[in-house]
Amino acid sequence: MTTPASSIAWVIFASFIGSLGAVGLKAGAKNLQLSITALAANWRLHAGVAGYLISWVFFVLGVKTGDLSILYPMVSLSYIWTLFWSKWFFGEPLTRGKFAALGLILAGVALLGLGNR
Amino acid sequence: MSTSTLNPSTLNPLNSSALNGPTTAQKRKALWMVVAFTLLASVAQVLIKTGANALNRIAPGAAVAVTLGPLHLHISATIVAGLASPALIGGLALYGIGAAMMVLALQHGELSVLYPVISLSYVWVAILSVAIFHEHMNMFRVAGIAVIIAGVAILGRSGSR
Numbered sequence: 001m002t003t004p005a006s007s008i009a010w011v012i013f014a015s016f017i018g019s020l021g022a023v024g025l026k027a028g029a030k031n032l033q034l035s036i037t038a039l040a041a042n043w044r045l046h047a048g049v050a051g052y053l054i055s056w057v058f059f060v061l062g063v064k065t066g067d068l069s070i071l072y073p074m075v076s077l078s079y080i081w082t083l084f085w086s087k088w089f090f091g092e093p094l095t096r097g098k099f100a101a102l103g104l105i106l107a108g109v110a111l112l113g114l115g116n117r
Numbered sequence: 118m119s120t121s122t123l124n125p126s127t128l129n130p131l132n133s134s135a136l137n138g139p140t141t142a143q144k145r146k147a148l149w150m151v152v153a154f155t156l157l158a159s160v161a162q163v164l165i166k167t168g169a170n171a172l173n174r175i176a177p178g179a180a181v182a183v184t185l186g187p188l189h190l191h192i193s194a195t196i197v198a199g200l201a202s203p204a205l206i207g208g209l210a211l212y213g214i215g216a217a218m219m220v221l222a223l224q225h226g227e228l229s230v231l232y233p234v235i236s237l238s239y240v241w242v243a244i245l246s247v248a249i250f251h252e253h254m255n256m257f258r259v260a261g262i263a264v265i266i267a268g269v270a271i272l273g274r275s276g277s278r
Contacts, residue, residue, distance in 0.1 A: 022232050025216075029223035045220065052216070072239075079233050086229035097275035098229055104268030105236045108261045112239050115257030 003066035010062030011074040018055035019081035023089055024048025072113030076106045139225040147226030148273055150218045151234045157215035159241035161208040163249060168204030230272050236265050 028045025039045070055078075063071055079102055086092040139147070172195050179194035199205055222231055240262045246252040 022228060025220055026223045026228040029220045032220065032224050049216065076236070079236070082232045083229050086227065086232070090228060092227045092229045094229070095275060097271050098233075101233060101268040101271040101275070104264050104271065105233050108263075108265030108268060109236060109239055111257050111261030111264060112243055113261075115243070115255050115259075115261055 003070045007062045007064070007066035007071060008074060010058045011066075011071050012077060014055040014058035014062060015075050015078035016055075016081060017051050017058065019078040019085055021048045021051025021055055022078075022082050023085045024051055026086075026090060068116040069110075069113040072116070073106065073110045076109045079105060143225040144230075147222040147224070147231060148234065150222035151226070151231045152237060154215040154219045154222070155235060155237040156241060157211045157218070158235075158238045159245060161211035161215065162238070162242055163245050164204045164208030164211065166250075168199070168202040168208060171202065171204070172199055230275065234269050234272055237269055240265050 024044050024046075025048035028042045028048055031042070032045075033039070033042075059075070062074075083094065083098065083102060087094050175195050175198055177195070180191040181194050181197045183190045183192055219231075243258050243262060247254045247258075
């Protein structure tokens with residue numbers, strides 16, 4: 001089954017929006033207070049959840065037609081985005097361990113994609 | 118653990134990591150919460166896939182007539198069945214619980230450490246695909262699972278120092 005460009009575009013876009021959703025969740029978690037009013041007012045949290053839901057819709061649209069061996073690795077783009085967002089937004093250090101882990105995970109997801117043929 | 122009433126972490130336990138930085142125990146707990154999230158998310162994915170497969174057997178053009186006072190609506194039968202599907206509802210509920218765990222985990226853990234751990238859900242889905250949907254385990258899947266676990270293990274060590 002050939003993978004249409006639209007599927008790839010959906011999945012790439014999904015991974016980008018998904019990574020921003022993760023940023024929203026982290027930002028919302030930093031000032032988390034477990035009361036109904038505080039949770040309702042936690043707009044960063046809501047933005048994160050919305051980002052995740054939207055990215056999930058785009059992902060489903062993309063994965064409907066297409067080879068998972070090509071689409072899976074696109075999803076791991078979100079890990080790359082998130083690594084840099086975490087430095088940009090939250091000042092988290094970019095260590096060699098994180099890069100090594102990222103490399104392994106990208107390779108592993110690619111392998112699983114090939115295994116899904 | 119300090120028993121002094123002047124210790125900031127005893128004043129607001131929920132935000133102690135914002136004041137002092139998360140403890141190793143908190144970071145380890147955060148990591149395991151993300152692992153739990155991946156398990157919930159994978160089961161949720163299987164439930165949703167099961168529910169969606171059932172929906173695919175409904176004729177695409179079929180509609181359910183609904184009358185709300187003066188309104189006469191034709192709602193797609195697929196949507197009606199979807200809203201009533203225990204598999205879909207259960208899957209979404211599990212996703213919701215999992216998301217709550219993820220947010221709690223992010224309170225004390227670094228995003229760059231915890232986020233890639235979500236890749237474990239690919240591992241669980243691969244295993245479940247073989248166990249439940251009778252797909253085949255192959256060398257790519259075995260290698261992919263091993264490599265992902267190795268990557269997550271590195272994050273586990275770097276994240277709980």
